[in-house]
Structure formats: structure tokens, C-alpha cells
Amino acid sequence: MLSSTARRQDGGMTDLVTHAQDTRVVVVGGGIAGxxxxxxxxxxxxxxxxxxxxxxAGGSLDRVVLGDITVDAAADxxxxxxxxxxxxxxxxxxAGEVExxxxxxxxxxxxxxxxxxAPAETVLGIPANPxxxxxxxxxxxxxxxxxxxxxxxxxxxVGRRRSLGELVESRMGERVRDRLVAxxxxxxxxxxxxxxxxxxxxxxxxPALTRTGSLSGAVAQTVRSAPPERRxxxxxxxxxxxxxxxxxxxxxxxxRTGARVITIGRDGRTWIVEAAGEETAPLSADxxxxxxxxxxxxxLLAPHVDLPPSAEPRPAxxxxxxxxxxxxxxxxxGSLVIGGGEAPASVRPVSQTWRGLREQLPEGDEVLRVTxxxxxxxxxxxxxxxxxxxxDLLGVAVDADAVRAAARVTYSRAAPGTLLGHAEAADAVRxxxxxxxxxxxxxxxxxxxxxxxxxxxxxxxxxxxxxxxLWHGVDPA
Numbered sequence: 346m347l348s349s350t351a352r353r354q355d356g357g358m359t360d361l362v363t364h365a366q367d368t369r370v371v372v373v374g375g376g377i378a379g380x381x382x383x384x385x386x387x388x389x390x391x392x393x394x395x396x397x398x399x400x401x402a403g404g405s406l407d408r409v410v411l412g413d414i415t416v417d418a419a420a421d422x423x424x425x426x427x428x429x430x431x432x433x434x435x436x437x438x439x440a441g442e443v444e445x446x447x448x449x450x451x452x453x454x455x456x457x458x459x460x461x462x463a464p465a466e467t468v469l470g471i472p473a474n475p476x477x478x479x480x481x482x483x484x485x486x487x488x489x490x491x492x493x494x495x496x497x498x499x500x501x502x503v504g505r506r507r508s509l510g511e512l513v514e515s516r517m518g519e520r521v522r523d524r525l526v527a528x529x530x531x532x533x534x535x536x537x538x539x540x541x542x543x544x545x546x547x548x549x550x551x552p553a554l555t556r557t558g559s560l561s562g563a564v565a566q567t568v569r570s571a572p573p574e575r576r577x578x579x580x581x582x583x584x585x586x587x588x589x590x591x592x593x594x595x596x597x598x599x600x601r602t603g604a605r606v607i608t609i610g611r612d613g614r615t616w617i618v619e620a621a622g623e624e625t626a627p628l629s630a631d632x633x634x635x636x637x638x639x640x641x642x643x644x645l646l647a648p649h650v651d652l653p654p655s656a657e658p659r660p661a662x663x664x665x666x667x668x669x670x671x672x673x674x675x676x677x678x679g680s681l682v683i684g685g686g687e688a689p690a691s692v693r694p695v696s697q698t699w700r701g702l703r704e705q706l707p708e709g710d711e712v713l714r715v716t717x718x719x720x721x722x723x724x725x726x727x728x729x730x731x732x733x734x735x736x737d738l739l740g741v742a743v744d745a746d747a748v749r750a751a752a753r754v755t756y757s758r759a760a761p762g763t764l765l766g767h768a769e770a771a772d773a774v775r776x777x778x779x780x781x782x783x784x785x786x787x788x789x790x791x792x793x794x795x796x797x798x799x800x801x802x803x804x805x806x807x808x809x810x811x812x813x814x815l816w817h818g819v820d821p822a
Contacts, residue, residue, distance in 0.1 A: 366390050368814060371618045371630035373606050373645070376404020377796065378787040378803040379636030380589040381433070385807035386632070387596035389815075394628055395598060396620050398605035398637075402590055405789075406796075408583040409752035411669040414705050416712060417582050418665055418754040420796055421695065422446055422575035427797035429804065430585075437588025439578040446575040446698045452678050454738050455524040455685030456483040460678060463529070466568050468547050470526035471513055473565040480525070488520030496559040507765060509546060510538030516560040528683040532691050532716075534761040535660025535794065546763040575680075579701035609633070609645045614782050632783045632814045634807065638757060639790035650781055653773040655790060656766035660758040661688065662719040666731035669750040670711045673743055682738040688718040690734040710749065724753045762793020775806075785810035 368391045372383045375397030383395045395402075407418040423430040425445075434440055454460035464480045466473040472480045475492035484492065495516045506512040509530065513522045522538060530538045534546075543550055553563035578584045593600055603622055610617035616633040635642045639659075643652055680698040683691045696702050696712040706712070715731035722730075728751045732743045760767055771791045778786050785806050792802035 366392060368392065368632065368811075369628075369630050370394070370632045370634065370811070371396065371616065371628050372634040372636055373609075373618070374404070374636030374638075374641075374788065375399070375402035375600070375602065376636060376788070376799075377406060377586070377589075378404075378789070378792070378799050379634070380586070380593065381429075381800050381803040382634045382636055382785070382787050382807035383593055383598055383600075384589065384596070385804050386634075386811050387593060387598050389811060391632075391811060393593075393596070393598045394630075395593070395600045396604040396606055396618070396628075397600070397602045399602065401586075401602055402600065403583060403586040405756060405758075406583055406586050407754055407756070408581060409667050409754060411667060411712065411750040411752060414669075414702070414712075415581065415583070416667060416695065416702065417577075418667060418714075418752070419756060421582050421693075421699075421714070422577045423582070423796055424573040425576055426573045429801040430797055433589065433800065434578065434585060437585060437592055439584060439588055442579045443576050444579050444699065444701055446577075446680055447700060448677065448679055448697065449575055450679030451529070452682040453483060453525065453528050453685075454682055455528045455689070456485070458482065460682050460738060460740065462679065464525065466564070467525065468550060468564045468568050469509060469541075470529040471517070471521065471560060471564050472525065473561055473568055475517070475521070475561060483524045484520040488518060488524070491518035492521050492561070494518075495561055498559070506551075507542050507544065508539050509541040509543050512543055512560065513538060524685065528685060528689050531687075531689055532681075532683045534763055535758045536658055536761065536764060537687070540658060540765050541761070541763050542765045542767070545768070577699065579699075581702075606637075606641075606645060609649070611649055611781075616783060630783070632785065632810055634785045634787060634810065636787045636803070638788065639759070642786060642788070642790075646778075646784075650777060650784075652777055653770065655774065656760060656764050656770040659760050660794075662755060662757045664717045664719050664727050664731075665754045665756065666715045666717065666728055667752045667754075668713045668715060668728075668731060668735065668743070668748055670713065670743065670747045671709055671749050673711060673741060673747050675711055675713075676739060676741060678739060684734070684738055690718075690738065691716045692735045692738045694739070713743075719755055727753050759789030759794040759799075762795065762798055764793075767793065783810075783814055 370386045370391050370393045372379045372395040383393050387393045405419050409418045451463040452460045453463050461482045464472050475489045481489050513526050526538050549567045553566040604620040606620045608619045616630040617627050619627040675694050681693050693714040735743045787803040787806050789799045792798045
């Protein structure tokens with residue numbers, strides 16, 4: 346027979362379960378942030394509906410079909426140091442199918458001598474030794490001499506600079522900035538080095554610069570032996586998305602695709618969400634999680650809250666062209682080749698990078714991912730531009746008759762977490778949003794565009810928001 350204390354505890358647990366089940370959550374956006382937020386809420390028994398405007402979930406983890414194979418169209422890997430993504434991979438049962446990228450080296454093609462491996466000992470492309478052969482290959486003797494002057498400057502002239510571009514150019518010159526740092530930063534972070542916060546991108550660099558008196562000396566103290574391995578489930582990172590959707594089904598989450606949200610209203614503390622194409626009545630929510638892109642979130646929330654501006658500039662949109670080729674022998678050029686200029690093209694020979702994909706392809710077929718600045722040209726013109734960029738960066742002709750299949754995907758990138766002023770701006774946006782009960786904002790425009798950042802931030806913010814809704818901000822302990 347239960348004691349009175351046990352009965353109270355049992356009754357309290359029953360009340361908690363009932364309260365959770367009665368709490369309605371609507372998540373707007375089915376990218377990785379929305380899927381993670383929905384999963385975090387569903388674990389506690391909350392009633393969750395996820396609305397995705399596109400034909401399937403995934404967001405930047407998109408996929409395309411090239412003949413008889415499906416391949417990742419944008420993000421295709423996560424670093425081995427990504428704890429949140431690794432945990433999600435494990436949760437959906439894919440941990441035993443993870444493979445490591447092969448020949449995972451970066452090549453740069455911004456110098457006059459064409460593509461060559463990126464220098465081995467660098468931080469954000471800044472070399473530890475400007476005289477190293479793999480550095481001089483890109484910046485030549487003139488650039489090496491200018492970079493060497495960094496070590497001759499008096500230590501008292503060393504100042505703490507926040508802008509990566511300004512720091513590099515002032516210490517080591519334009520060639521290091523334009524040929525080594527800029528291509529990497531533009532391809533990975535999406536903005537020019539001038540807008541990257543040194544302390545956010547390389548936290549130990551400024552302190553090491555103060556200690557050593559030179560930027561190259563600071564790099565030598567902070568450089569890692571090798572970047573973390575890149576990993577993905579065999580068959581593509583999009584399998585994580587499919588696994589998360591299946592996991593949400595286990596929790597009875599209602600995932601609706603092709604459901605573009607058109608209006609968001611408010612009735613007291615309840616959110617009213619109306620989506621186009623929905624045959625059912627508008628949805629009511631005690632907790633509204635906005636996991637869509639920045640423009641959509643600001644537009645939908647404008648009648649309810651005036652959100653502060655984000656840090657600028659935002660990365661420009663990209664065209665990604667996937668090419669399936671026949672009869673083209675690709676040279677050994679690592680897993681990513683980046684061109685030069687203010688908006689560099691890049692190419693990934695993905696069929697040489699992922700063993701699982703290689704095994705799916707017949708002999709003589711290859712798959713390339715070519716990234717270009719977005720244009721409003723038609724698909725045929727963009728595919729032709731992608732072929733030309735691949736030819737230039739790989740040093741081999743990619744003719745039109747070699748293309749067995751092609752697909753174009755256009756997407757907008759969120760600002761990197763390393764953008765100057767990003768953290769302060771994101772905090773201000775969230776502080777304003779929290780003035781409205783039952784509202785949470787997640788996504789790359791707030792967390793930064795790293796897949797790991799997006800997922801871990803979504804989990805943290807969803808946990809905070811569901812706690813506030815369930816307990817009205819009061820700790821149940």
C-alpha cells in the first residue's frame with residue numbers, strides 16, 4: 346500500500362505527464378535546427394507539430410538525384426569533434442555506418458601558378474613559416490619577404506586587432522591575405538576576412554601574438570597538428586535527416602512538409618499558426634519555435650515583436666551544381682579546391698572523397714560538387730559555368746558530353762558565428778524575443794552556420810523554452 350508521500354509523488358508525476366501532453370508545440374522549419382528542437386520537446390511528451398515549407402525536411406542538408414544515386418547537395422560531412430552531431434548519428438542508429446573522408450586535404454588556386462595543396466602549418470590560412478616551400482608556392486618570394494617583415498617589427502607595435510583581414514594585411518601583407526587567408530575564409534565562413542572576428546575564429550591567436558611579438562610566431566604556438574577528420578554516414582549526411590524524421594515519428598510528432606506558414610497570430614498566451622495548403626484549421630501552440638531562415642522569421646514575427654538587426658554583412662547566396670561525369674579522369678587534388686577572387690568558386694570531387702559513393706558508381710563515373718556565386722541565369726548556363734570552373738580548378742577538361750546528369754541547388758547561407766558583432770547581435774535578438782512568452786528562435790542565423798553549432802544551440806534553446814512553458818519560469822525543484 347502506498348504511503349501518503351508516495352501517493353503525492355505518484356500524483357505529481359501523473360500531473361506532470363498530463364501537463365506535458367497538454368502542452369502544444371509548433372516548430373516552423375524542418376532543417377537540422379527544427380528537427381533537433383522538435384526532438385527535444387517530444388522527448389518530454391509534449392505534443393509537437395513540425396511545419397516545413399519544402400517537399401522534405403533537411404534545409405541545408407539537402408540532397409539531389411543523379412540518375413540512380415542520391416547525393417548530398419550542400420553539407421556532406423561533420424568534423425570528428427562534433428559531439429552533438431555524433432550523438433544524433435548514434436540516436437538514429439547510424440553510428441556503425443560512419444565513414445571518414447579520404448584524401449581530405451584543401452587545395453588553393455588563388456596564386457598565378459594554379460592549384461596546389463594549402464600550406465600544412467597555418468591557422469585560418471596564416472602561415473607559421475613564410476619561407477616554407479608550400480607557402481612560397483602560393484605567395485612567391487615577394488610575398489614571403491613581405492610576410493617575414495612581421496617577425497622584424499618591434500614587439501611594442503603589436504596591438505590587439507579584432508578584424509582578421511586587417512590583422513593579416515598589416516602584419517604579413519596582401520599576398521598572404523589574398524592568396525592564403527581570403528580563399529579559405531570566403532569558402533568556409535562566407536564573408537571576407539575583414540569581417541571575421543579573430544578572437545571568435547581563433548581564440549588563442551591574439552594572446553599568442555602579444556607573447557611572441559609576431560603573427561607567424563603566434564601561429565606556430567597555436568597551430569594544430571592536423572584538422573579534425575570529416576565524417577558522414579555511408580550514403581550521405583542526408584541519411585541523418587531521414588533518421589531524425591523517423592525518430593520523431595517514434596514520438597508521434599506530426600511532421601508536415603509542403604506546409605509554408607503564411608501568418609502567425611496571438612490570442613493571449615497562445616500562438617495561432619496558419620500554413621498554406623493545410624486542410625485543417627490553424628494550429629494553436631503554447632510554445633512556438635521559429636526554426637526557419639532569418640527573413641521568414643522576421644517577416645512572420647513582425648506584427649508581434651520588433652527584432653534588433655543582425656550583424657552585417659550576410660553571406661551571399663550560392664549556386665551548388667552536382668555533376669555526374671563519365672569518362673573524365675580526375676587528378677588527385679584532395680577533397681576541396683578553392684579558387685581566388687572576392688567570390689571564389691570551389692569544387693569537391695565527392696566520388697573520390699567518400700568510399701561509399703565510389704562503390705555505388707560504375708567504373709568511369711565521377712561526381713563533383715561545384716559551388717559558384719549565385720546568378721539569376723537559367724540552369725543550363727549555370728551548369729556550363731560549373732563545368733568551366735571544374736575544368737579550371739581541377740586542370741582537366743570537363744566537356745558537355747561528359748555530363749551524364751546534373752542538378753542545381755540555390756541556397757542562402759547563414760552568417761558565421763565568427764562574424765564581427767555576431768554574438769552581441771544574436772543575444773540582443775533573443776533577449777527581445779523572450780519578452781513574448783512561449784517563443785523560441787533557433788537556426789544558423791543566430792547560432793552561426795556550423796552544423797554542430799546549429800544543432801547544439803537548437804537543443805539548448807529548446808530545453809530552455811520548454812522548461813519556461815512547462816513551469817512558467819519557476820524551477821520545479
